[in-house]
Amino acid sequence: MRSFLTLAFALSTALRLAAQDVGARLDGRVPPEVQRAVQDIAAGAAAHGLPTEPLVQKAIEGGAKRVPAERLIAAVRALAGRLADATDAVRAGGLTSPAAEVVEGGADGLSAGLTPGQVSDLVRVSRAPYDPALVLRVAATLAALGVPATQTVQLMEGMISAGRTPGDLLALPGDVQAGVVGGATPAQAAAGLARAAGGSPPGRTPGWVPPGQTNPHKPSPNPHKP
Amino acid sequence: MGVAGDATDSEVVRAVLGGEVERYAVLVHRYRDRYARYAARMLGSLDAGEDAVQDALVRAFDRLADCREPDKFAGWLFLILRNRCYAERRRRQREGRPLDERDDAVAAADRPDGTFEQTERMRALERSLTHLTPEQREVFVLKHIEGLAYDEIAGRTGATVASLKMRMHRAYDRLRDLMKEHL
Amino acid sequence: MSLGYHPLVKQLLDGELSLAELPLELRAEGAEALRLVGSVDRTPVVLSPALDDRVMAVVRRHAASRTRRAWHWVTAPRDVELRLRLRPVVWAAALAIAAGVALLLLARAPAVTPVPAAPVASGARDSVFVRFVLYAPGARHVALAGTFNQWDLNAAPLARAGSSGVWTTTLALPVGQHQYAFVVDGERWVADPAAPAIDDGFGRRNSMVAVTIRGARTL
Numbered sequence: 001m002r003s004f005l006t007l008a009f010a011l012s013t014a015l016r017l018a019a020q021d022v023g024a025r026l027d028g029r030v031p032p033e034v035q036r037a038v039q040d041i042a043a044g045a046a047a048h049g050l051p052t053e054p055l056v057q058k059a060i061e062g063g064a065k066r067v068p069a070e071r072l073i074a075a076v077r078a079l080a081g082r083l084a085d086a087t088d089a090v091r092a093g094g095l096t097s098p099a100a101e102v103v104e105g106g107a108d109g110l111s112a113g114l115t116p117g118q119v120s121d122l123v124r125v126s127r128a129p130y131d132p133a134l135v136l137r138v139a140a141t142l143a144a145l146g147v148p149a150t151q152t153v154q155l156m157e158g159m160i161s162a163g164r165t166p167g168d169l170l171a172l173p174g175d176v177q178a179g180v181v182g183g184a185t186p187a188q189a190a191a192g193l194a195r196a197a198g199g200s201p202p203g204r205t206p207g208w209v210p211p212g213q214t215n216p217h218k219p220s221p222n223p224h225k226p
Numbered sequence: 227m228g229v230a231g232d233a234t235d236s237e238v239v240r241a242v243l244g245g246e247v248e249r250y251a252v253l254v255h256r257y258r259d260r261y262a263r264y265a266a267r268m269l270g271s272l273d274a275g276e277d278a279v280q281d282a283l284v285r286a287f288d289r290l291a292d293c294r295e296p297d298k299f300a301g302w303l304f305l306i307l308r309n310r311c312y313a314e315r316r317r318r319q320r321e322g323r324p325l326d327e328r329d330d331a332v333a334a335a336d337r338p339d340g341t342f343e344q345t346e347r348m349r350a351l352e353r354s355l356t357h358l359t360p361e362q363r364e365v366f367v368l369k370h371i372e373g374l375a376y377d378e379i380a381g382r383t384g385a386t387v388a389s390l391k392m393r394m395h396r397a398y399d400r401l402r403d404l405m406k407e408h409l
Numbered sequence: 410m411s412l413g414y415h416p417l418v419k420q421l422l423d424g425e426l427s428l429a430e431l432p433l434e435l436r437a438e439g440a441e442a443l444r445l446v447g448s449v450d451r452t453p454v455v456l457s458p459a460l461d462d463r464v465m466a467v468v469r470r471h472a473a474s475r476t477r478r479a480w481h482w483v484t485a486p487r488d489v490e491l492r493l494r495l496r497p498v499v500w501a502a503a504l505a506i507a508a509g510v511a512l513l514l515l516a517r518a519p520a521v522t523p524v525p526a527a528p529v530a531s532g533a534r535d536s537v538f539v540r541f542v543l544y545a546p547g548a549r550h551v552a553l554a555g556t557f558n559q560w561d562l563n564a565a566p567l568a569r570a571g572s573s574g575v576w577t578t579t580l581a582l583p584v585g586q587h588q589y590a591f592v593v594d595g596e597r598w599v600a601d602p603a604a605p606a607i608d609d610g611f612g613r614r615n616s617m618v619a620v621t622i623r624g625a626r627t628l
Contacts, residue, residue, distance in 0.1 A: 029559075057556055058610065061588075064560035065598060067611045075610035101585075108586070111607055137586055141617055144605040170619070173605060181473045183466070243547025244593040247472045247602040254464045263454040276456045283464045288471060291546040291574060347448040369423075370449050376423075391423070398422055399413030401445060408448075409441050 025056055030063040030072065037073045041080050050083045051100035054107065082107040089116035093123025095132065105136030112143035118153045125160050134166055141173040146186035155194045162197050239296035242287070250290075254283050257300065261307050267367045268311040270356045278314060282307035304382055308364075315360050347408045354404035362397035365390050418442050473603050475544050536581045537620045541591075543567065543601065546574025548593045555589025555615075557582050562592050588615040 022042045026035045038059045042052040058079050062072035086106030090098045098106075106119045114122075122139055126132035135156060142152045159169055172193060179189025233241075233252060241249040258279060265282075266275030286293075286303050293302050355363055368379045376387045383390075402409070418439050420426045431439045541553055551567040557580070558564040567576035576591075588607065591599045600606045601616035609615045 061556075061560045061609065061615075062611060064554060064562060065609075065611060065613070071611060078610060104586075108607065111610075137619055140607070141605045141619065144607045144617060177603070177605075181470060183470065240547055241597065243545060244597050245543045245545040245548070245551075245591055245599040245602065246597070247469060248465075250468055251461060251465050254461050254468075258460055258464075259453065259455050262456045263452075266454045272454065272456075275454065276460060279456060280460055280464055284467045284471070287468045344448065347444075348450050351445070351448050352450065370446055371451055373451075394423070395413075395416075395419045398419055398442070398446075402414055402442070405445055409445055 022052065022056055026059055026063070029060050031069055034059065034063070034069050034072055038076050041073075041076055045080050045083065048084065048087075050080065050087060051103055053100065054083065054104055055080055079107065082110045085116055086110055086119060089119035090123050090132070092116075093120035093126075093132075095123055099133065101133040102136065105133045105140065108140035109136050109143065112140040114139060114143055114149050114152070118149055121153055122156060125157050130160055130166060130169075134169065135160070138169050138172055142176060142186075142190065145173060145176050145180070147176060147190040148187055151187055151190050151194075155190050155197070158194050159197050164197060168197075234297065235299040236297040239290060239293060239299055242290055250287055253286075253299065253303075257303055258283070260300070261304055264367055264372060265307060265311055267355065267371060268360070268363060269314055274314065278307060278310045282310050285310070301382060308383070312360055347405070350405055350408045351401070354401050357404055358397050358400055359393075362393050362400070365394045366397050366401075369394065414438065414442055422446055469602070472544065536583050538579055539582050539618065539620060540577060540579045541567065541589075541601070542570075542603075543576045543591050543599070544574055545576055545591075545593055545599070548576065550594050551576040552592045552595075553578055553580070553589060554592050556587045557589070562595065567591070582618070582620045584620050586617070586619045588617055590615050 022039050023035055026038060030038070038055060042055050045055060046052050055076050058076050059072065062075060067075070083103055086103050086109070087098065089110075090102055090106045095102060102123070106123075109119050109122070110116065118139075119136065122135050123132045126135040139152050139156050142155065143149055147155070155172065156169070159172070175193055176186055176189045179192060180186055182189075184192070233249075235253065235256075238249050238252045242253075261282075262275055262279055264275075265278040266272050269275050269278060282303060286299075286306050289306075293299060295302070355366065358366065364383070365379060368374045368382070369376070374382070376390055379385070379390055380387050414422070415435055415438060417426060417431055417435055419442075421428065421431060421439050422442055428436065428439050428443070543551055545551055552562050553565040553567060554560045554562055565578055565580055567578040569575070570577045588609070589601070590609075590613070591601065593599050598613055600614040604616040604618065606614040606616055
């Protein structure tokens with residue numbers, strides 16, 4: 001019983017300290033009522049294992065933009081909701097204890113128009129060497145550029161299944177923008193990139209396995225080769 | 227941010243010059259049809275008029291920093307369009323292409339309540355207008371189609387009222403001649 | 410060549426006289442003239458609905474190419490200067506095309522940052538110099554605010570690059586994902602027209618930049 005109480009006390013202390021930290025960072029940047037509300041929201045988020053940094057950032061941003069208090073609080077609350085949805089989606093994609101940046105990437109994806117299911121799919125295909133946070137970030141950027149969500153996911157999956165490097169993935173938004181400047185719509189630019197990637201069409205080719213896993217049909221590479 | 231229709235021309239121009247390129251869409255939407263009739267009549271066809279309006283809107287964006295009075299954007303845009311129409315006509319003359327005479331899309335479709343004779347006369351007038359000089363056509367279009375007064379036309383085009391009347395009266399005579407079978 | 414209209418009839422057409430004011434012998438001519446001018450078609454002309462999109466597509470291209478042209482002009486002489494002043498320095502490979510943001514160099518532990526407002530935490534091992542460009546000829550003052558400087562309006566002012574209407578600044582940014590916007594004349598928040606935009610939750614849009622150390626192209 002005592003250890004339970006100790007744990008509960010430690011947890012609530014930690015949360016209180018975290019809340020104070022949030023409060024201190026918002027001091028002077030937002031009105032007191034906003035400060036209190038964001039502290040509450042952040043405390044609730046932390047209790048659910050969600051990252052709180054994006055919430056603080058959003059509040060500071062709203063303060064700098066002189067957003068009215070109600071709207072600011074609503075936006076922070078909405079972001080907390082998206083972080084929660086993103087956490088669920090990322091977990092559904094196979095990551096049981098996702099890092100904060102993966103959850104944030106998922107939240108960005110949701111903001112940009114991806115569905116939770118699409119976020120899960122992207123996490124699922126992001127096995128080493130593909131960092132799920134990077135994959136989600138690029139996908140969110142592509143969606144923010146105007147590439148339709150379904151096409152975004154297909155393009156990312158295609159690039160991954162074609163074994164392209166993470167650097168190639170990072171280059172996608174720039175390539176889409178170059179296409180748009182050249183006169184294409186974002187969708188058209190993305191379609192062109194998907195063709196050029198030569199990735200598998202959606203609905204994988206039989207026998208495809210994500211990189212890093214063993215293909216049962218292929219002989220393993222000889223570890224002793226120079 | 228408010229509905230697009232709320233911002234004045236001046237506010238939108240300042241926003242665009244402040245880097246908000248997308249706000250220009252407000253001005254495009256606001257003015258796309260205002261001078262459409264003028265451009266179509268000046269150039270004798272709907273297609274040519276549409277091209278001219280499109281080019282004028284793009285050019286107005288390119289030169290927006292030169293718009294000295296942002297709250298007079300409408301008049302400034304009109305001048306750009308006007309120059310574009312004149313340039314187009316000169317280009318067609320050089321290429322030996324007269325303005326399209328028989329574009330029925332410009333003249334309204336047969337109005338159900340109009341007589342055949344009236345419709346014919348309307349079409350004949352449209353065709354006759356293309357035989358006027360650009361200056362004559364312009365003053366006729368601005369006064370009798372756009373409904374402007376002489377001093378308003380003078381303000382827009384920079385011509386004097388006296389010279390406008392002179393052109394218009396020449397136009398009346400020419401039109402009478404061109405239309406004599408229909409009168 | 411038929412006779413032209415009588416001067417009084419022309420005044421009638423100009424709206425300066427009424428038909429009743431014409432001498433009797435001119436009434437018929439006046440009526441004929443009114444019929445002529447009255448047969449003009451005043452139906453308003455409506456252009457095709459796609460015109461708005463066509464215009465904006467061209468406008469966006471012009472704006473982007475203007476930024477790019479100005480950016481190339483700004484980049485060339487400055488890069489050398491930055492390279493000489495920083496050590497050790499590794500040049501990143503390619504530059505983001507058509508983006509208002511460019512990946513320039515990778516600097517390690519920059520003890521001395523040549524950029525006055527660089528908000529790099531002391532001891533930050535990996536940060537990257539990123540150049541921001543905005544075409545805003547009508548602006549009096551332009552600043553950059555974002556997640557990397559706590560949205561502080563005063564932390565990162567831009568400077569005019571010549572008289573072309575282009576504003577620019579270079580910041581050392583830590584590796585990671587950042588959101589930002591330009592602040593024009595202290596009050597107008599403007600997303601970077603050449604970068605992807607994301608809803609900021611307050612009814613406006615922020616621009617996105619992802620900074621990596623791998624020397625890859627970034628946005």
